[in-house]
Amino acid sequence: MVALAEKYEIKLGKATRDAFGEALRELGGQDERIVVVDGDVNNSTRTEWFAADNPDRFFNAGIAESNMIGIAGGLAASGKIPVVSSFACFILCNGFDQLRMSVAFPHLNVKVVGTHAGISIGEDGPSQMAIEDVALACALPGFTVVVPADEAATRAAVRAMMEHHGPVYLRVGRPKVPVVYRSEADAGFEIGKANRLRDGRDVTIVANGLMVSAALQAHDALAERGISARVLDVATVKPLDEAAIEAAARETGGIVVVEEHLAYGGLGSVVAMAAARRHACPMAFVNIDDTYAESGTPEALMEKYGLTSDDIVRAVEGLAGARKRG
Amino acid sequence: MATTATSAGVAPESGAPVGTGGTRSIEELEAIARRLREDIVRMTTKAGSGHPSSSLSAIDVMTVLYFGGFLRHDPKRPDWPDRDRFILSKGHAAPALYAVLGESDYFPRTLFDTLRRIGSPLEGHPNMRRLPGVEASTGSLGQGLSIGLGHALAARIDGRGYRTYVMTGDGEMEEGQVWEALMAAAQFRTANLTLIVDHNKAQQSNLVERVLDYRPLAEKLRVFHWHVEEIDGHDLRAIQSALSRAQEVGGRPQAIVAHTVKGKGISFVEADWSYHGKPLAEDELARALEELKN
Numbered sequence: 001m002v003a004l005a006e007k008y009e010i011k012l013g014k015a016t017r018d019a020f021g022e023a024l025r026e027l028g029g030q031d032e033r034i035v036v037v038d039g040d041v042n043n044s045t046r047t048e049w050f051a052a053d054n055p056d057r058f059f060n061a062g063i064a065e066s067n068m069i070g071i072a073g074g075l076a077a078s079g080k081i082p083v084v085s086s087f088a089c090f091i092l093c094n095g096f097d098q099l100r101m102s103v104a105f106p107h108l109n110v111k112v113v114g115t116h117a118g119i120s121i122g123e124d125g126p127s128q129m130a131i132e133d134v135a136l137a138c139a140l141p142g143f144t145v146v147v148p149a150d151e152a153a154t155r156a157a158v159r160a161m162m163e164h165h166g167p168v169y170l171r172v173g174r175p176k177v178p179v180v181y182r183s184e185a186d187a188g189f190e191i192g193k194a195n196r197l198r199d200g201r202d203v204t205i206v207a208n209g210l211m212v213s214a215a216l217q218a219h220d221a222l223a224e225r226g227i228s229a230r231v232l233d234v235a236t237v238k239p240l241d242e243a244a245i246e247a248a249a250r251e252t253g254g255i256v257v258v259e260e261h262l263a264y265g266g267l268g269s270v271v272a273m274a275a276a277r278r279h280a281c282p283m284a285f286v287n288i289d290d291t292y293a294e295s296g297t298p299e300a301l302m303e304k305y306g307l308t309s310d311d312i313v314r315a316v317e318g319l320a321g322a323r324k325r326g
Numbered sequence: 327m328a329t330t331a332t333s334a335g336v337a338p339e340s341g342a343p344v345g346t347g348g349t350r351s352i353e354e355l356e357a358i359a360r361r362l363r364e365d366i367v368r369m370t371t372k373a374g375s376g377h378p379s380s381s382l383s384a385i386d387v388m389t390v391l392y393f394g395g396f397l398r399h400d401p402k403r404p405d406w407p408d409r410d411r412f413i414l415s416k417g418h419a420a421p422a423l424y425a426v427l428g429e430s431d432y433f434p435r436t437l438f439d440t441l442r443r444i445g446s447p448l449e450g451h452p453n454m455r456r457l458p459g460v461e462a463s464t465g466s467l468g469q470g471l472s473i474g475l476g477h478a479l480a481a482r483i484d485g486r487g488y489r490t491y492v493m494t495g496d497g498e499m500e501e502g503q504v505w506e507a508l509m510a511a512a513q514f515r516t517a518n519l520t521l522i523v524d525h526n527k528a529q530q531s532n533l534v535e536r537v538l539d540y541r542p543l544a545e546k547l548r549v550f551h552w553h554v555e556e557i558d559g560h561d562l563r564a565i566q567s568a569l570s571r572a573q574e575v576g577g578r579p580q581a582i583v584a585h586t587v588k589g590k591g592i593s594f595v596e597a598d599w600s601y602h603g604k605p606l607a608e609d610e611l612a613r614a615l616e617e618l619k620n
């Protein structure tokens with residue numbers, strides 16, 4: 001990410017996993033009901049910071065993700081507020097049936113946190129990259145799915161997640177990410193509410209996670225070419241802020257959805273469904289499409305798999321061309 | 327006196343050599359293991375990330391398997407149907423696998439320098455679709471023994487004589503799926519399946535006994551109806567005899583509990599489990615290579 005940030009003179013903030021770890025430690029001291037279960041990766045997910053303060057309310061359940069989810073279900077049914085964490089790929093994929101039967105079906109108050117999401121983890125490669133996690137989480141009835149953009153938004157999201165009653169999936173990443181919000185208050189985070197970061201007339205760019213900063217860069221590049229783009233940070237994939245999508249479709253006439261995720265079942269699918277229902281408009285999608293990635297530096301992977309601000313600009317221009325022809 | 331390695335190797339139909347040669351003395355195997363250790367630390371330091379300590383604990387067993395005449399395979403024909411299979415279930419030890427595959431001439435050793443780079447088939451974790459010689463795409467712990475059982479059952483159905491070897495980590499043994507596979511393999515009496523547990527006593531966040539203390543491992547495997555060998559996983563002769571005995575066991579799958587040291591061969595890594603997932607810094611690499619010489 002560093003190279004990108006330098007190119008656009010962007011200020012790098014903390015990794016969203018670090019912000020998660022800090023917020024969890026802070027809230028853990030305030031609410032005795034919070035219990036954390038991790039799977040041998042507490043030094044990567046940063047739950048070790050909560051563990052240091054609250055050894056009695058922390059359990060390292062070993063390399064056994066499905067068991068962790070079941071434990072969380074039981075803790076929640078007995079009045080605790082469990083936070084289960086691991087790499088996003090392992091907690092969602094390995095624990096999916098348990099998420100379905102022990103959490104979603106009984107609608108228990110479990111907070112599932114997946115770190116190291118997306119291809120921006122870099123060198124560890126495809127086996128460690130969650131690129132299907134949002135689709136899986138969205139497929140669970142009653143789940144709230146949150147993908148915050150930066151450090152401040154993550155802190156605010158953790159707070160909101162713990163206050164919310166019901167199952168939540170929070171997706172955070174490994175690398176340091178550009179600062180989008182000056183402070184937690186500035187992030188104005190509310191579950192189910194999209195943030196309009198830039199206004200525009202010609203098109204709307206919908207993004208979440210670390211793609212929000214790329215969308216902001218694309219906004220500036222497009223402005224230089226005379227295209228006025230609205231930018232929406234849709235941190236809550238589910239429930240979606242359908243009103244914001246409808247307004248974008250009506251007022252800007254086209255939507256480009258950007259996410260560090262596969263095409264099927266992610267933010268793009270969810271937004272397209274809402275637009276189709278509320279106010280159909282031409283759309284384009286910037287995502288990983290339908291493939292696994294590979295090892296490489298985060299920057300090289302974001303380029304190769306089409307997740308840069310240039311890719312967003314091209315998608316917007318393609319959409320504009322299609323609209324003119326149409 | 328130099329002992330010769332047991333040769334269970336039968337040349338494939340093409341008449342190509344087994345691995346990179348026939349039978350080797352213990353001294354020769356030691357020399358290979360030393361060279362592979364150097365490859366492991368060099369390539370991970372060059373890559374700037376990876377799991378050298380997890381690779382170093384596994385490399386002696388893998389050396390005997392690949393170069394001590396046990397694994398029947400043909401680098402020129404990676405898809406030879408009768409080849410023995412080796413599945414590295416603890417996929418993060420990929421540098422160890424790449425070291426033995428490079429030494430076997432599955433690919434030129436110059437590829438070591440591309441580890442974890444974009445475009446390279448030497449990914450952070452093994453990818454069977456990109457690198458010949460890799461039998462399973464791994465990296466999500468707990469899945470390799472089930473895949474190995476599938477290969478073993480296919481051999482039985484097809485009447486083929488190949489064996490399947492699977493290596494797991496000791497932290498990895500915490501995954502429930504491993505125990506599902508253990509029960510199934512015993513039930514299906516897959517005598518052509520051998521599990522090797524790289525019992526290096528540490529996982530990512532701590533020592534295994536401090537995370538989930540499942541000791542004693544060998545006894546657990548025995549009551550799951552497996553034949554069990556318990557050895558020093560850095561004693562090449564002990565590895566040879568355990569692998570030989572495993573081949574003679576009838577009617578049951580075999581497990582070799584290899585007691586190993588995470589980071590074996592490099593004193594400052596051996597002494598510190600928190601090296602998990604960290605490459606050596608340049609100055610550490612120099613010290614490590616110096617130690618490996620002796």
Ligand SMILES: Cc1ncc(C[n+]2csc(CCOP(=O)(O)OP(=O)(O)O)c2C)c(N)n1
Nearest residue numbers: 040380465466467495496497498528529530
């Ligand atoms: C299902 C799953 N959960 C978590 C991880 C993250 N992880 C990678 S290596 C590791 C520790 C492995 O310990 P062990 O099996 O003892 O192998 P060692 O490195 O000691 O050889 C963990 C937890 C993973 N790769 N897969």
Ligand SMILES: [Mg+2]
Nearest residue numbers: 496497528529
């Ligand atoms: Mg271990």
